Every structure is written in structure tokens, then in C-alpha cells.
Amino acid sequence: xxxxxxxxxxxxxxxxxxxxxxxxxxxxxxxxxxxxxxxxxxxxxxxxxxxxxxxxxxxxxxxxxxxxxxxxxxxxxxxxxxxxxxxxxxxxxxxxxxxxxxxxxxxxxxxxxxxxxxxxxxxxxxxxxxxxxxxxxxxxxxxxxxxxxxxxxxxxxxxxxxxxxxxxxxxxxxxxxxxxxxxxxxxxxxxxxxxxxxxxxxxxxxxxxxxxxxxxx
Numbered sequence: 001x002x003x004x005x006x007x008x009x010x011x012x013x014x015x016x017x018x019x020x021x022x023x024x025x026x027x028x029x030x031x032x033x034x035x036x037x038x039x040x041x042x043x044x045x046x047x048x049x050x051x052x053x054x055x056x057x058x059x060x061x062x063x064x065x066x067x068x069x070x071x072x073x074x075x076x077x078x079x080x081x082x083x084x085x086x087x088x089x090x091x092x093x094x095x096x097x098x099x100x101x102x103x104x105x106x107x108x109x110x111x112x113x114x115x116x117x118x119x120x121x122x123x124x125x126x127x128x129x130x131x132x133x134x135x136x137x138x139x140x141x142x143x144x145x146x147x148x149x150x151x152x153x154x155x156x157x158x159x160x161x162x163x164x165x166x167x168x169x170x171x172x173x174x175x176x177x178x179x180x181x182x183x184x185x186x187x188x189x190x191x192x193x194x195x196x197x198x199x200x201x202x203x204x205x206x207x208x209x210x211x212x213x214x215x216x217x
Contacts, residue, residue: 002137003120004029006210007129010142011183012171013149015194015202019142020124021071022203027210030118031071034125034132037107039085040067040076042097052093059102067110086157091167095174098126104180108132127181129189138210139189142202148195 006029008020017033024031041062042052050057068075073082084090097103104127111132115121125132129139144152150165175183185191190209194202 002135003115003118004210004214005115005120005133005136006122006138006140006206007133007136008122008124008140008142009126009129009183009185009189010140011126011149011175012168013152014142014144015152015199016124016142018199019194019202019206020122022199023206024071024122026203026207027122030121032069032111032114032121032123033071034107034111034123034128036069036074036085037067037110038098038103039090039094040069040074040081041065041103041107042090042094043081043085044076045097046089046093052096055100055102058097058100059106062097062100062103062106095171099174099178099180101180126175126183129186130184131181138206138213139186140206141185141189141191143191143193144195 006020006023006027008016008023010016017035020033021031023029041058044065045052045058045061048061050061052058066077073080074085075081076085108131111123115123115133123133129136129141146165146168147161149168150161153159153164153168154161172183190206192202192205
């Protein structure tokens with residue numbers, strides 16, 4: 001039997017990390033935040049004083065960087081970067097890093113190796129069901145209204161709702177129009193709107209769908 005993989009995709013602020021982490025805990029499965037990996041590369045790029053748009057230099061960083069990642073933390077080359085990867089500086093640069101094909105190729109391989117090591121898991125990002133694990137046991141595409149997504153980011157990190165909403169819209173545009181692995185909803189994905197629902201409600205819905213999928217297979 002192939003490992004059980006739950007692929008959770010969706011735009012920024014839709015609740016991917018929160019829902020995926022809670023779902024993994026509820027199911028007793030390992031959890032991987034692939035977005036944190038791209039942010040980790042971005043953090044290291046900026047730490048070295050490099051430009052996020054320097055394709056070759058950023059690709060070298062992606063091949064060299066070493067992560068130690070748990071459900072709640074990320075260490076980059078031995079440094080705890082858990083908070084730093086959520087900084088405005090990383091926010092502004094991560095789309096450029098994530099659009100680098102060499103970076104995506106490197107991190108995709110690491111993500112697939114992670115699944116093999118853990119024997120499956122809940123994996124969230126923006127190309128998990130479409131590119132990284134197209135044969136995932138269950139594909140989920142989370143959505144939420146633009147206003148709710150902005151308010152969530154403000155609640156977590158502060159800032160102005162309208163400014164955050166504008167930044168999120170720009171991130172969506174970059175992610176959905178990049179040439180390599182653009183953000184897109186797969187036809188076989190289950191779409192879940194998290195706008196007006198609790199974490200528990202969403203986790204229970206996805207967990208129920210997964211159990212039905214496993215039994216029917």
C-alpha cells in the first residue's frame with residue numbers, strides 16, 4: 001500500500017497551516033509545512049545579503065541550506081528561524097524565491113523524501129496536490145474570503161487590514177501566474193471554505209472524507 005498523503009493547498013491566509021497541523025494531530029500523522037521551507041530559503045538568502053531575484057545565487061542557497069523542521073519550529077543552518085521566516089522582509093521576498101524553478105525542484109525532492117521517511121503525512125503548500133503529490137490519497141483546497149484572510153494575518157502579525165489585503169492579492173497573483181508549479185485548484189480536490197467555520201469543524205469534515213476515501217479504496 002502506498003503511504004497515506006493528505007495534500008492541503010490554497011492561497012495565503014486560507015488556513016492551510018492551522019488546519020493541516022490540527023488535522024495531522026487529530027489523525028496521528030506527521031505534518032509538513034512546505035511554505036516554511038521556501039521561507040527558510042528566503043531567510044537564508046536575505047541573511048547572506050543576496051537578492052531574492054538572483055536566480056543562480058538563490059538556487060545555490062536552496063541546494064546548500066539545511067533544515068531541522070518540526071510541527072512548530074524551523075531551524076535553518078542551526079539557527080532558530082521560526083519567528084524570522086514570518087517577518088515582513090521574508091514576506092516581501094518569498095514569492096521571488098518560490099518562483100525559482102531550481103529552488104522548487106530541490107525542495108520538491110526533499111518533500112518527497114520526507115514522506116518516504118515518515119510513511120505518509122499531512123502536507124500543506126501551494127502545489128502539493130498538483131505537482132508534488134499528484135497521486136495523494138486526498139487533495140484538499142482551502143479557500144476563504146479576501147477580508148477574512150487579511151484579518152487573520154493582522155491578528156497574527158499586526159498591521160493594517162487594507163494593506164495586508166493588497167499584499168495578499170499580489171501574492172495570489174504571483175503564485176497563480178508563475179511558470180513553475182502555479183497555485184491552482186485541481187479538479188479532484190475537495191474545496192473547503194474556512195471563512196466562517198471553526199478549526200474543529202473543518203478538521204472533522206476533512207477527517208471524515210479521508211476515512212471514507214481510505215475505506216472505499
